[in-house]
Amino acid sequence: MADQTNFDELYKEWKMKTEELMNRFPEKKEQFKTSSDIEVDRLYTPETVDEGYIEKLGFPGMYPYTRGIQPTMYRGRTWTMRQYAGFGSAEETNKRFRYLLDQGQTGLSVAFDLPTQIGYDSDDPMAKGEVGKVGVAIDSLEDMEALLHKIPLDKVSTSMTINAPAAVLLAMYIVVAEKQGVSPEKISGTIQNDILKEYIARGTYIFPPKPSMRLITDIFAFCSKNVPRWNTISISGYHIREAGSTAAQELAFTIANGMAYVDAALDAGLKIDEFAPRLAFFFNGHNQFFEEVAKFRAARRIWAKIMKEKYGAKKEKSLQLRFHTQVAGSTLTAQQPDNNIVRVTIQALAAVLGGTQSLHTNARDEALALPTEDSARIALRTQQIIANESGVTDTVDPLGGSYYIESLTDEIEKKVEEYLEKINDLGGAVSAVEQGYMQREIHQAAYETQKKIESGEEIVVGMNKFTLEDEPKPELHRVDPELQRKQTEKLKSVRENRDQNRVSARLDELRQGAKGTDNLMPLIINCVRDYCTVGEICGVLREEFGEYTGV
Known part of the structure; x- marks a missing residue:
């Protein structure tokens, strides 16, 4: 009791001193808020945190996983350093992959060009001007073989940012592995395969929601039996945040989408503990350092409770939210691009202190062009310095127990639960997407942020404050302007040298399968083996499923 009395007296004295200073400097009285509109107090004390926070905090590797999904976290091993790369031809990208692996990268992450992402070949009129621009062009199995040339697929984990045609690209990866002598059960990696966030924020969809969900659950079922080490979906908040959402919206909308995928899999007859251990998440690492740390901690706790209490999952791995983080591309500036190295470092550190399982750090020049080799290396070195020089990996969850962190974690959890209740009232994530609810919420949040930047209320160093009149122009990476012609010629050669009768037969089998209810993955793999193109x-699937045109 004496200790509590002493604390109360000291706290009262601190408040008096604070008020005295604030009266002398009234301009400093403004209320600070996080991106999620959570008011930030001037000081956090034991009185700030919710009663029972010790139980919610728990221990690392134990339910509800607030402090991390592994008991030893990075004292066991560091996160996977998975730099996102892809541009131009498969051969060029293969060179960049092998360079990054030589520099110490521990996993691959593939960026595909827009035609590939929306299911068009490089010679399609719809692909004109976009081939190889924002990622690598993949038209057929021949391109995937070139992309993965001399990369041992039984030793390297690969993440592929692909959604609507995810089944096709995964099929290509499986077949290339087989040609290397690596069986499907030995390959590991992730396909993004998250179509709901495409409707919400990103836009690279092809088919309407219902057949898209069928393709996703077909992948779940096929991989649970045949590719057990593969993460069959990366439920993505990253693009929701890039579109302008708050941290709480990013988390809420992503978790709502995750629940929709679980519901779809259960409706397709799968058992929760058959597929849930291979669900993964993908989050954004944004600027507000402490809010981001709290967001990641809240995400684990919310998902664990949902999987245990709503879905009755029994396996420990079914309860654990595993996630990849990419730092925020939307925060990078074309002005004074070297400042982006600092932004990336802060965002990456937040992801590490939040307990990420893998991490991509953006390059300094990505607001201007695809990264140069030098800037990609600096981005990777940023992770390596955090891992090996900063000391933040020496202990598990070093910020756990911070009054501010625990309070923020609780506040974010409350806001997320409010959004989830609203989405549930609308009929779930798919219905909320169809009604445009999430889209409107994101647009409003983005609008409010842009107003603050333009008014100067929100400072962006080098852009709206601390600017330079004459900035040096950095050296930029350029995509070969002849790439579309070269890719089209390569595609023509593939078509001339394959067995066209087998191609026609395989595509017809796929068409008949799409009309029915059988799992489409084996049919797509057969198409890929005979060099049918993306x-x-x-x-064929467009003809049978139709195309989504938005709300």
């Missing part, structure tokens, strides 16, 4: 396979 555009041909997606073209």
Whole structure:
């Protein structure tokens, strides 16, 4: 009791001193808020945190996983350093992959060009001007073989940012592995495969929601039996945040989407503990350092409770939210691009202190062009310095127990639960997407942020404050302007040298499968083996499923 009395007296004295200073400097009285509109107090004390926070905090590797999903976290091993790369041709990207692996990268992450992402071949009129621009062009199995040339697929984990045609690209990866002598049960990696966030924020969708969900659950079922080490979906908040959402919206909308995928899999007859251990998440690492740390901690706790209490999952791995983080591309500036190195470092550190399982750090020049080799290396070195020089990996969850962190974690959890209740009232994530609810919420949040930047209320160093009149122009990476012609010629050669009768037969089998209810993954793998192209396979599915045109 004496200790509590002493604390109360000291706290009262501190408040008096604070008020005295604030009266002398009234301009400093403004209320600070996080991106999620959570008011930030001037000081956090034991009185700030919710009663029972010790139980919610728990221990690392134990339910509800607030402090991390592994008991030893980075004292066991560091996160996977998975730099996102892809541009131009498969051969060029292969060179960049092998360079990054030589520099100490521990996993691959593939960026595909826009035609590939929306199921068009490089010679399609819809692909004109976009081939190889924002990622690598993949038209057929021949391109995937070139992309993964001399990369041992039984030793390297690969993440592929692909959604609507995810089944096709995964099929290509499986077949290339087989050609290397690596069986499907030995390959590991992740496909993004999250179509709901495409409707919400990103836009690289092809098919309407219902057949898209069928493809996703087909992948779940196929991989649970045949590719057990593969993460069958990366439920993505990253793009929701890039579109302008708050931290709480990013978390709420992503978790709502995750619940929709679980519901779809259960409706398809799968058992929760058959597929839930291979669900993964993908979050944004944004600027507000402490809010981001708290967001990641809240995410684990919320998902664990949902999986245990709502879905009755029994396996420990079914309860654990595993996630990859990429730092925020939307915060990078074309002005004074070297400042982006600092932004990336802060965001990456927040992801590490929040307990990420893998991490991509953006390059300093990505607001201007695809990264140069030098800037990609600096981005990777940023992770390596955090891992090996900063000391933040020496202990598990070093910020756990901070009054501010625990209070923020609780506040974010409350806001997320409010959003989830609203989405549930609308009929779930798919219905909320169809009604445009999440889209409107994100647009409003983005609008409010932009107003603050333009008014100067929110400072962006080098852009709206601390600017330079004459900035040096950095050296930029350029995509070969002849790439579309070269890719089209390569595609023509593939078509001339394959067995066209087998191609026609395989595509017809896929068409008949799409009309029925059988799992489509084996049919797509057969198409890929006979060098059917991405555009041909997606073209058949377009004819049977239709195309989504938005709300």
